[in-house]
Amino acid sequence: MRNRKGERPIEATAPRPFSIEQYNSRTDRRTSQNGPLAFSAFVFAVVFAAVVAGGFAISGRFDVWAVVAAFALACLAVMTIHIAMQWEKVVVLRFGRFNRTKGPGLYFTIPFIEQTALKADQRIMVTGFGAEETLTSDLVPINVDAVLFWMVWDAEKACLEVENYYNSVSLAAQTALRDAIGRASVSEVAIRRNQLDQELQEIIEERTSSWGITVLSVEIRDIVIPQELQEVMSAEAQAEREKNARMVLAEVEKDISAMLVDAAHVYEENDVALRLRTMHLLYESVKGSGGTVVIPSAYSEGFSDAAFNHMTDALKAKG
Template sequence: MAFSAFVFVVAFCAASLIGVALVGEPVVWVFLAALVVAVLAVMSIHIAMQWEKVVVLRLGKFSRTKGPGLYFTIPFIDQIALSADQRVMVTGFGAEATLTSDLVPINVDAVLFWMVWDAEKAALEVENYYNSVNLAAQTALRDAIGRASASEVAVRRNQLDEELQEVIEDKTSQWGITVLSVEIRDIVIPESLQEVMSAEAQAEREKNARMVLAEVEKDISSMLVEAADQYKENEVALRLRTMHLLYESVKNTGGTVVIPSAYSEGFSDSTLDALTESLKKR
């Protein structure tokens, strides 16, 4: 608007000065002619911003794309079909109460990052490229949710982003639009289902914990069987192990241990001497 006003004022003043100089005096028709020239100048001289690409039609047919900067058109012959913004666009879209494959209604919010790379296709292949991209994204999101279960939608968020980007890109590439990325912002699952899924996840974790504990018990039992076989073949080792356990018990508790008379025979001097001699022979 500011540029058009500037062009209008400059063209009107220039045409008026030229007309007065040619006629020799200011008359009404000179100013009327200057007004017409100013209007034609506004219709002919345009400016496009750095991020804009302008599609120009001549007599209804595609002529050229212009911009950024200054460009010119022929009044009543050339028409500006589209001024495409080629910056990265951010569009929020969502799917409310969409049924998953297991018939669970969920709400999903997502963000689409895209840009126009071919202004000609964006002007000629689709009526309103901005609304079309938004609708295509919503449709792709609903289709993706309908093919997955509620748990898959909640867990496979990254895979869902990639799938949406591929599907939307396949549609919008025909319109001269490329999809940079799709990001799922929020997934809302009904509260009643959240409790059920939480209980299911807790049961699954408890199951895994029990399986791990069973594997550990199995390993421990195998080790005990092997140790029992070793002690069975070597009575000296068994007595030494018994003494070691007793020592550790007294050391950790700091108390005293009452040893039965029959059990204490294993700790007599004669017995210890026999153990020592046995160990030397080995």
């Protein structure tokens, strides 16, 4: 397309498809740091102001050493006094070894001796993962997108047993998805979605339980099959339905033919039944047409007086 001034044409770009990696990268998981940072700044300001004010009250003037001492004490206070948000568990190490877990709320550490190793978010986490161009057991490449719901139940294990528990869970889920797809055919993947969800949950749970992480659920979002294969599968499904319809029709025809054979035997053994059937068919024809019906000679014989008398005698004889 060309703009109004006749300048260089502007090419329209197609929208980029949704990407699991983009979703995971743009997810903001740093919201829990705003509160602790504001609290640390507040502690620093309060301690610094208190020490400077105390030095001024003692010496009667602002001294450089008082400012330096205030800055040092404020830094020590920031390294000592901390807060953890309601959804956080903090892992504290002493001399590099695990000492305790704290939080939520206010907690204290010894400067230079104890360190905060990890702040584990114990809310339900949502991780998107997928498998692109993954071959099924019948060698069909498909794309599958899924969502994993999980949470950290043991902050100590999440800190000590794995380097980065969030990325580890994502990679473990992706690997489990690829393995599950490779063991199933394309039709099984498309039809057995609920079974695939349950299988993935059990496999990921087995791998992440040692990291202090529990898997709540796994949900398959989308399964993309190549367009050529979709047409073939649609034709196969239509052929299968047509086959079933023909089999049902054949069964019905078989039952009808068997009933007609039985009726023929009855009519062969009883002329009265045959004539009554003839009269019934003629009555249905007249009733359906609502007018005059031309009766062939073979049918009219059933309405003659001789035929009626013969029919009466036959009924009396059988009675």
